[in-house]
Amino acid sequence: xxxxxxxxxxxxxxxxxxxxxxxxxxxxxxxxxxxxxxxxxxxxxxxxxxxxxxxxxxxxxxxxxxxxxxxxxxxxxxxxxxxxxxxxxxxxxxxxxxxxxxxxxxxxxxxxxxxxxxxxxxxxxxxxxxxxxxxxxxxxxxxxxxxxxxxxxxxxxxxxxxxxxxxxxxxxxxxxxxxxxxxxxxxxxxxxxxxxxxxxxxxxxxxxxxxxxxxxxxxxxxxxxxxxxxxxxxxxxxxxxxxxxxxxxxxxxxxxxxxxxxxxxxxxxxxxxxxxxxxxxxxxxxxxxxxxxxxxxxxxxxxxxxxxxxxxxxxxxxxxxxxxxxxxxxxxxxxxxxxxxxxxxxxxxxxxxxxxxxxxxxxxxxxxxxxxxxxxxxxxxxxxxxxxxxxxxxxxxxxxxxxxxxxxxxxxxxxxxxxxxxxxxxxxxxxxxxxxxxxxxxxxxxxxxxxxxxxxxxxxxxxxxxxxxxxxxxxxxxxxxxxxxxxxxxx
RNA sequence: CGGGGUAUAGCGCAGCCCGGUUAGCGCGCCUGCUUUGGGAGCAGGAGGUCGUAGGUUCGAAUCCUACUACCCCGACCA
Numbered sequence: 097x098x099x100x101x102x103x104x105x106x107x108x109x110x111x112x113x114x115x116x117x118x119x120x121x122x123x124x125x126x127x128x129x130x131x132x133x134x135x136x137x138x139x140x141x142x143x144x145x146x147x148x149x150x151x152x153x154x155x156x157x158x159x160x161x162x163x164x165x166x167x168x169x170x171x172x173x174x175x176x177x178x179x180x181x182x183x184x185x186x187x188x189x190x191x192x193x194x195x196x197x198x199x200x201x202x203x204x205x206x207x208x209x210x211x212x213x214x215x216x217x218x219x220x221x222x223x224x225x226x227x228x229x230x231x232x233x234x235x236x237x238x239x240x241x242x243x244x245x246x247x248x249x250x251x252x253x254x255x256x257x258x259x260x261x262x263x264x265x266x267x268x269x270x271x272x273x274x275x276x277x278x279x280x281x282x283x284x285x286x287x288x289x290x291x292x293x294x295x296x297x298x299x300x301x302x303x304x305x306x307x308x309x310x311x312x313x314x315x316x317x318x319x320x321x322x323x324x325x326x327x328x329x330x331x332x333x334x335x336x337x338x339x340x341x342x343x344x345x346x347x348x349x350x351x352x353x354x355x356x357x358x359x360x361x362x363x364x365x366x367x368x369x370x371x372x373x374x375x376x377x378x379x380x381x382x383x384x385x386x387x388x389x390x391x392x393x394x395x396x397x398x399x400x401x402x403x404x405x406x407x408x409x410x411x412x413x414x415x416x417x418x419x420x421x422x423x424x425x426x427x428x429x430x431x432x433x434x435x436x437x438x439x440x441x442x443x444x445x446x447x448x449x450x451x452x453x454x455x456x457x458x459x460x461x462x463x464x465x466x467x468x469x470x471x472x473x474x475x476x477x478x479x480x481x482x483x484x485x486x487x488x489x490x491x492x493x494x495x496x497x498x499x500x501x502x503x504x505x506x507x508x509x510x511x512x513x514x515x516x517x518x519x520x521x522x523x524x525x526x527x528x529x530x531x532x533x534x535x536x537x538x539x540x541x542x543x544x545x546x547x548x549x550x551x552x553x554x555x556x557x558x559x560x561x562x563x564x565x566x567x568x569x570x571x572x573x574x575x576x577x578x579x580x581x582x583x584x585x586x587x
Numbered sequence: 588c589g590g591g592g593u594a595u596a597g598c599g600c601a602g603c604c605c606g607g608u609u610a611g612c613g614c615g616c617c618u619g620c621u622u623u624g625g626g627a628g629c630a631g632g633a634g635g636u637c638g639u640a641g642g643u644u645c646g647a648a649u650c651c652u653a654c655u656a657c658c659c660c661g662a663c664c665a
Contacts, residue, residue, distance in 0.1 A: 128657085183663065219665090253588095253663060260664070313665095321665095333665065370665055403624050442625040449625090460624055470624080587665095 101450075103384040108328040115378060116257045119387040119451050122374075129255040129262030133371070136451060139395035141265065141374060145245065147297055147393075148267060148369065151289050157241040157269060162223050164247075165214040170222040174347040177221065180314020184251040186216040216249040221315060221340075221366055224270045225348035232272060232362060235354050239282075240272040258375035259332075259587055266370035272362045274352065276341075279363035283339040286367040287320045290335035298373070299390040299502040300324050300380040301510055302334060303533075303582060305558035310542050313366075317341035323557045323582065325510045326379045329531020331557045331584035334376050337367035375587075381475070381502050387452030388475055390502050391495040398424060398491060399448045400433045403441045403460030410435065413459050416484065423488045429495065449474060454498050455491065459484075475502060516580065523571050523583070527554045533584050537568035537577035544573050548583070557582045 101118060102110040116122055121137030133141065149159070165188060172178045192208030195201075217223065228240060245267050255261050269286060273279040287304055294302045302322035312319045316338035323331050345351070345361040354360050381388040391397050400421065402413040414435065421431045434444055441458070448456055458470040469487060472479040475498050482490060513532030517523045526534040538544060538556060548571075549555050563579045570577050 248665090250664070254661095264665075266665075336665070368665075372665055401624095405623060437623095440623050440625095440627065442623080442627080444626090445624090446626045458624065462624070 101384070101386070104327060105384075111384070112375075112379060113257065115382055115387060119378075121378070121387075122257050124257070127262075129252060131257050131261050133265075136395065137374065140377070140389070140393055141371060143393045143395065144293075144297075144373060144377075145267075148293060149243075149245075151293065152243050152267075152269065155241075155285060155289065157243045157271075159244060160242045161244050161246070162217075162220050162227065164217055166217050166220070166223045168213045168215055170226055171215055173222060174315045174343055176343075177315035177347075181218045181250070185218050186249050186251055188214040188216065217246070218248055218250045219366075219368075220244065220246070220248075220268055221270065221344055222348070225344040225350060225364070228270075228272055228362070229348050229350045232350055232352050235274045235352055238272055238274040238352060238362065239278065241269075241282075242271065243267055243269040256375075258371055258378070260372070264371045266368050268366060268368040271365045272345075272350070273365070274354065274360070274363070276363050279341075279365050280339055282365045283318070283320055283337045283367070286365070287322065287335075287337040290337065290367075290369060291322050293369075294322055294324065294334055294373075294376075295503065297390070297392050298377050298380065299392075299499055299506060300334070300376060301503065301507045303558055303560055305560040305563075305582065307336075307558060308542070308545060308556045308581075310545055311555065311557075313338045315340060315343055316366075317343065321558055323584075324376055324380065325513060325533055325584070326376075326587070327509070328379075329513055329585070331533065331582075331586045332372070332376050332379070333557070333586065334373060335367075335369040338365060340364035340366060380506055382452065385477070386450035388502070389452035389454060391454045391499050394452065394454050395430065396432045396448075396451075396453050397429050397495055398431045398455045398457060399444075399453045400431065400457045400459065401441055401444045401448075402433075402435055403458060405461075409461055409464075410437075412464055416464065417459060420484070420487050424491060427488075427492060429491065445472075455494060457487070473498060475505075517571065518568070520571050523554075524552065527552045527583070527585060531585075533557075533582055535580040536571045536583055537579075538581050538583075539570035539573045539575035539577055541573075544570060544575075548572055552585075554583045554585050557584050557586060 102114050104111045119136070120134050122131045122133045125132045189210055190204050190208050191210060192205040193202040194205040196203045231237060231240060247263055247265050249263050252260050252262055271279070271282050273282060291302050291304050294300045302324045304322055305320065307319040307321055313336060318339040320337045321333050322335045324334050326332050342361040342363060344364050350362045351359045352362055377393065378387060381390065400417055402410060402417065404410040404413055417433055421433055424431045445456065452474060454474050456472040458472070463469050463484070467484050468481050469484045470479055470481050471490070473494065510533070513530065515526045515530070515532060515534050517526055517534050517536045523534055523536055526532060534554070545556055559581045565578055566580060568577050568580070569575065
């Protein structure tokens, strides 16, 4: 399969692409910019979904579904929202095709022009707030805590599998609250939830913080985000939570009567993570041998490969393996026994290694004689032979250890590539040569941020929470600053 | 939308400059035998409107023209 696989050193971008394709996660489709998520890739996404979905429900949210299409007029109700998305929406203008009178194929039937054009949702705030208007009259109707799992379309010029595709899958939460404080708290709750998911399930450390004005969601008062550092030294925004204030309530006239019988606008939030998380997960842990998955999100946690020459040997192995498999499954561990005779053991080793399966058990005639099994870790590529009777206690322990170790390794990588810089020269050195996170003073103006971006392609990724106050001078303008912000080149 | 490139078997490529009759190679695929503890070996086999349309020519994958699609680099972005 993947003998011709790029290394990270040779060509990081190529390495990522090869990985996605050869690990059978996704492929480019016939539709420009749109991908096909293959079963193995989708299984990972389904695991992510299941965990996040439970987290949302545990924090009081319910799922619902809103339309794919949004009337064009809705879209223009909130000024900055339109401005932010106008350049990348797909528009439906007609509803019928007809046979081409001049020849082959079908053409758009010009008689079937829509009275009002529809846009394909790039995000659902507008259609949702138009709907909430009818749902909310009283403080008793609040809060509204809804999430939807959906596909959205943003007409990107350049796309990369998972990281940026024209159509992508995500969840978008849209909540309505009676007070500013409550909406604000919701925004924070979700950001913490995302960080929890990233760190404890994806084993990917993230920095939480607030976005600058230029990186803010179109229509939000504040955007909070989690940022992760990828192995090539670039930052990846992995989840966002927006405090929308009363912007959408005002645009869609969503008011409620409070306890004092006064009419007030509703306070709002929205938040989302997308299939981009797949890209983050892939880049966070994988190596030059292929994908490395954290056990908690791996579709297969343990692969069992039998080594046999005869049917008798296979049956003998199967007899040993099945009870162990069952016991592990009873502990909630996903186990696959690959007893196919169409592929050789060596082929299977390479295959599952490339697909990032955390643990592999190999059992052959030698093991049958000795009552042992070979156990191999994907993350460290270590192999050892253990007594078959100790598998059921050993495996949960190892999976946990792998999960922790992946996080620790990523954290150590981030620490190694995080720098405090005080001068423009140091800043350039980090951004252009070393790669990674640069904590630097910034004068707080969009103007300076823009200039830094023009010169270096680096942006303020985030102003971290609980940021220590520290007097300093902006690396570019030299103006006074009271805290360091996180700069990096980003995906 | 600017700048560059590519289009030949499922995938990756050669052939094109210098036109010539049956268009090759590697991987993969199929069949058989031998193999199986790190991507097996041998033998046989299947698979192609050479991106599309037109032109030049006795003859076009090869030369010319137009078109289309895709890829890379820039401006936009979860």
